[in-house]
Amino acid sequence: MVVKRLPVYLRVLNELKDEAVDIVSSHELARRTGFSSEQIRKDLACFGALGTRGLGYRTDVLRERIRSVLGLDRTLNVVLVGAGNLGTALARYTLSRETGINLVAVFDDDPEKVGRRIEDVEIRAMADLAGVLAEQGVRVAILAVPASAAQGVTDLLVAGGVEAILNFSPAKLDGRGKAYVKNIDLAIELQSLAYYASGEAGRAGTSGA
Amino acid sequence: MVVKRLPVYLRVLNELKDEAVDIVSSHELARRTGFSSEQIRKDLACFGALGTRGLGYRTDVLRERIRSVLGLDRTLNVVLVGAGNLGTALARYTLSRETGINLVAVFDDDPEKVGRRIEDVEIRAMADLAGVLAEQGVRVAILAVPASAAQGVTDLLVAGGVEAILNFSPAKLDGRGKAYVKNIDLAIELQSLAYYASGEAGRAGTSGA
């Protein structure tokens, strides 16, 4: 799928911007991303011819185009639910990097945690969730709650208008036909690694999620 | 790819074990995993016919078979490099769950952190890395260091015999033909979500990594 590669292009384009490189070829992008040059040309062609034959692609044009396609040219308000170890780390990670993503609030149902801050974002009670979603026009959420609570929280998020959920809990979630759910299950990733370390797989630098 | 689904089956089989269910059909597995029943039968058939026609699969047999295929029937020693926010959270996560994975050590190059403990695992200096890898027969590593350090650490890990690396740093890593590298880039996942929240994508519960 194309969309998984776009943020990779964006990362490289940001690096190129720092290096003050104006023009880049699909071959150079291939070297830096690990994708094939043909695939890169196909990807880039699919949102309008941008390159110049014999020369390459203008980095600034490409960067803005990808940001626009991803919707990162508009501010993206995100909430995180679950302020445990993983949730807190994810919050700090999101806040610390220039990803174009604005974490507006963190929620947890533990009264002990409510009122604390992660950097300058307050941890709020679940009761406030619907209000914040509506007020801030939040359409993306990160979920880092126990599996048993995951579907319930998902339903609250969907009811509040959230359209995309990044789910770190080990549960199969139903977006109720309204939200896209992307699962990242760390236990699954670790257990998959066991397989690759057992010697069965081909040895190659593979670009995962 | 089959191997990404095996840990999902394993999770469901563990749930079924808790529920004292002895036999399960591909349809029930489909309901619980979100995969299609045909796909499940194909997956399970690929490591030997295990089901009984008209009945289903024996959960205990299936569970042991999958654990064996994944290599989880043998103890899997894992190290983690990088004890920042994310690394620490990953360490706690790995230690807190019954994943069949044994975190033997955490490494960091910050002298401030060396000597501290995460649960009962000590944070050690990078200088100790090669020794621990050899002594404990470590073949899997988790990488949560800044992008700039990632390839250097990868080379140390590969030199020490590591065969699979779960990489959380935003960098394309080269396993030098010896190690399988699986990337999980949180920034990429978040930026991809922006796309799905912009209304371009079909609305369905999608099972990601």
Add this chain to the structure above:
DNA sequence: AATTGTGAAACACTTCACAGCC
């Protein structure tokens, strides 16, 4: 000469359809 853009071929993965079995 170098590079993009793209139809065609190759490949991988998923779904369909149904035979075989309990």
Add this chain to the structure above:
DNA sequence: GGCTGTGAAGTGTTTCACAATT
């Protein structure tokens, strides 16, 4: 009747080969 196992068809993605452009 219900379920597994599987060849065949379908679908989506990647690679190949090369024409078109600067």
